[in-house]
Amino acid sequence: MGQTILETERLTLVPLRAEHTDAVVAVFAHQSMSTYIDIDFSVADNARKMVQRRLAYDGPPRMGHWAILHEGVVVGLGHLRPSWELPGDLPEIGWYLSPAYGGRGLATEAATAILRHGLDDLRLNSIWALVHTHNEPSLKLAARLGFLAVGTGVHYGAEHRVHVALPQPHRG
Template sequence: MTLPALSTPRLKLRQLTEADREAVVKVFSDPSMSRFFAADFSDPAAASAMVDRRLAYRGPAGQGHWVIERDGEVVGVAHLRPSGELPAGVAELGYYVASAHAGQGLATEAAQAVLDHGLHALGLPAVWALVHERNAASRRVAARLGFLDVGSGIHYGDLHRVLVALAPAHGRAHHVELWVPDLAAAERSWGWLLGELGWHEFQRWPAGVSWRRGGTYVVVEQSPALTAAEHERTRPGLNHLALQVATRSQVDDLSSRAADHGWHPLFADRYPHAGGEHHYAAYLENDAGFEVELVAADGSGAAQAN
């Protein structure tokens, strides 16, 4: 499983390999590095065993363990991996910079790169961190990265702050507006589907209605400026909207009930893998020719074009 290399102005982060063992043991050789840990990694055997645990990582793709290099020298380690301490295996960030290189903003710079990778490249909704209550430098790093302090608990054998960084709204979809030939029919199909997926009615006016979920809303409008009576999804322009569904069984359930609400199946002969072997989705089209894709979030990969 390969991890992408991450670059910052002063640092390169690349996947930890067996060849880094000695350098990582050296990073932890100063006892002050382990001041807030249950184990003393200044003992080379303990540090080497910690390297073994990191090399044994078999978690989700795109997460794992990096070494932090400056001018070709390993100066630290960073990780993003499912938490063994917090529920549901949420992604947890960790960072370590050798004492000889501390106080220059390197941990902040490296951790920012890993955080951006998690939130933006992997699309994680949140990244968590657990920082020892008295680890002032690490708490400072987390605060500078925008982590929110949401409480404390006993983790890794001692009192830790529980911190979370949420994906920022900047650059995300704000709204999608669909022009429809028949507002009542659009409400029957879109209103039902979005309602089933937890969207709530947001705005209503004589020619339109919108539904919102979180920071995004979908508008359907029978605009007086419409120039055609139907949508043609194979023409240039919007082909389909794809919406997340929590589980595969919910995709099955919604697609089986959708026929009562103005939706017809597309690519039914290849259900549920019309989008690819590792992609579990239902493709539906309504009477006005709009296509929607319902994608199972549990274990789904990227879709092929459909």
């Protein structure tokens, strides 16, 4: 079974495809998108290589990378895949939203959809998030989503807070 399209009230998260490349490169063109990343994705060639790496994903079915669409426009990128940084292929979530769409709750909406997909649909026993220790907006988002901060470590070339989300028991 292939990767699922995820829908929320305002967003559609579609599996990342080659035709999204230019739109994703445009999302990452703003210098602020590289503030907490050790590569400058405002350089179009760097952003294209990043998209190509994500397009080459060959992991567990129903996981991968999503283009985040708002009113049909690519406004961000999200993922749920085995971590490139944590041991044991732990499932890692990530989210990126164009600064032009910030402050509207769209990152929360997209990340919630990916998290719910992983915990509820895929029945993963944990989902991990690595958030740069100075990235206050994403640290706050991880807390809103219910992630527990469990430590820090050097990941993706800088110090990151390590978070985990666990399934919630169903009460009946």
